[in-house]
Amino acid sequence: MARAATTTDVFNAVAEPRRREILDALAGGERSVNDLVEAVGLAQPQVSKHLRVLREVQAVDVRDEGRRRMYRLNGPALEPIHAWVSGFERLWAERFDRLDLVLEDLKRKEEGDGHGT
Template sequence: MASTFEVLAEGRRREILDLLRSGERPVGDLVEELSMSQPAVSKHLKVLRDAGLVEVRHDAQRRWYRLRPAPLTEIDAWLEPYRDLWRSRLDALEAHLDTMD
């Protein structure tokens, strides 16, 4: 099974997750928004589903997909030390700018 990082390395998969942030959507909407073929979108959705990043709900002939943000905590945890670094650098910049007044 691929890691969350590996799955999200593909730009189209990130685009799919961006579209699903606003809520559940049927495959047809994703195909239209992404201007991709239905088989290509379905292939990406399968990878996202296998990674636990999306889940599917069947409604008659339609499949509705929604975001599962829990696996993104792996990425959030990895980024936390970098956020601290950015904050400290921004604080230093702010202090420097304050001395220029």
């Protein structure tokens, strides 16, 4: 079996750095394809192809405006990534380390003085 298609899910779609750049460029608001071509410095066909992938995983929406096609972010499509990676946040976030300390402290106290039920 080969690698999963880039359109399988948003994880695969954003594994490509150029596609992340495109999403970053769209963070400022709607943009036409040509705008994006300038923004990411790729040839137009490549940008269109990346946009297709992003469309298929719902990461972007399109709107026709005359001869141009305006692309915009569809943020919620990225939520699964955030949800997944947030589960590991405590492993690097300092504030959570400190929270851990507090919790351990509480636990120690509770076990220490026997004023329980």
